[in-house]
Amino acid sequence: MKVLMKTAKGEGNVEFKDLEPPKIKSDELLVEIKAAGICGTDLHILHDKSHYVPPVTLGHEYAGVVVEAGSDVTDFAAGDKVTSPATINCGVCHFCRIGFTNRCIDPNKRILGVARANGAFARYMAVPAKIAHKLPRDIPFEEAAIAEPAACAIHATEMVPVNMGDTVVILGPGPMGLLILQLVKLAGASQTIVTGIAADQDRMEIAKELGADHIINVEQENPTLKIKEITNDLGADVVFECSGAPPAQKQAFNIVRRRGKIGLVGLTGREINISLDKIVEGELEVKGSWGTLWTSWKLAIKLISLKKLKVKTLISATLPLEQWEKGFQLMESKDAIKVLLIP
Ligand SMILES: [Zn+2]
Ligand SMILES: [Zn+2]
Structure with missing residues (x-):
């Protein structure tokens, strides 16, 4: 499958690579990506301005459908619509244990689309089931792909x-x-x-x-x-x-x-x-305010599916993954609020 990858440190170094679809572990989901948003973080990684560990497939704001659930996964099945945060918190550090999983201190933490875990600018992505959120059946994938920034915004109002x-x-x-x-x-x-x-x-x-x-x-x-x-x-x-x-x-x-x-x-x-x-x-x-908590996601998904949070207005363009450069440019020039890429 074609994936959009940051191949090495430095300015640029973002290109298409051919990868095998990921082989999932027993506690993971294989997710077929239906829509993935371009985030400021993706632009920062392109320009070498924020934390990332190459080589890594970019993209962490997504919605998709489970095509396979690992053998230890009990609460998800093929056909479920899902999304998740990017951060795969360790679950055992001090901050994870006291509930602040968004501030997980594990130095080798995996972050989808950023560090040690390939992201959503690809047809398939492996997602640990413990971080995934099931989406209501009727929520459009495009709108659900805005759940990540929506959850970040909700967390800001949880803090303040x-x-x-x-x-x-x-x-x-x-x-x-x-x-x-x-x-x-x-x-x-x-x-x-x-x-x-x-x-x-x-x-x-x-x-x-x-x-x-x-x-x-x-x-x-x-x-x-x-x-x-x-x-x-x-x-x-x-x-x-x-x-x-x-x-x-x-x-x-x-x-x-x-x-x-x-x-x-x-x-x-x-x-x-x-x-x-x-x-x-x-x-x-x-x-x-930094990142999201479990509660932020639950509310984001609820408000989007009830159409209380109007996220469609924020989607300025939906492009095939092949046109990622155009999408990145639209975001950078502020000609777009959110651009979605469809793998
Ligand atoms: Zn983001
Ligand atoms: Zn942790």
Whole structure:
């Protein structure tokens, strides 16, 4: 089978390879991939900017169908629709044992499509049954492939819960921002504000369609002043930083109200210059969010299948796997929110 592989360290080095379909172990599922999303992580790996262990087939946001279940697997059978997180947590480290499997500390951890486990940009993939989630029969594969980013967005709201009536600001209208926007509305936010830059124009339109009450182009308007105006000088109850841009990370601390909450979802890869006195004086609650928990997936799948979370709007293009380069370019230029590849 044809797989899209990162063959070696360094910039580029992504190409098609011919591999035998994987031979599964007794605790694994052989999954036929029906749709796989391109994630920022795939772009980072292409450009050698994040952790990965080559050679590895890329792709970790997927939905598919079980074609074979290993001999020790009891809860899945051929024909089941499935998806899963990328991280294959070890189950025995301190953090796995206390339930924070998303922060598994095993240095040799396998991550589908990233490290020591081939990913979903291929016709078939081997998935340990312990991490797989069964999908409802009627959920389209394309929508189910968005379950991974949806679960990440849900985990952010697990870390930083929103209360009924809250005014919530979302910095960055990318996939994560647009998913969190929908989630905070479901949680009862009374007012939502999404900020972005001029290049985010199309994404801002979608934020509006999804019900954002205000959108702010930070290149045209001062977000701090604008949010003060909207909140009668109080500031936002909750801010989610989803852009991964250093200026936005800094802004979060200027637009949150005293005793407010900040959820940091985006990574900048840089240090920013900010006085932590803001946290002391404001009695702020600042939390990071990383990956997903079992609970995040259960809710993601439920909300997608009930169509409470509108993920179809986020799929800008669906391309055959052969056109991966076009897909990667669409994501990189921000001309697409999510691109799905079909092996
Ligand atoms: Zn991802
Ligand atoms: Zn672990």
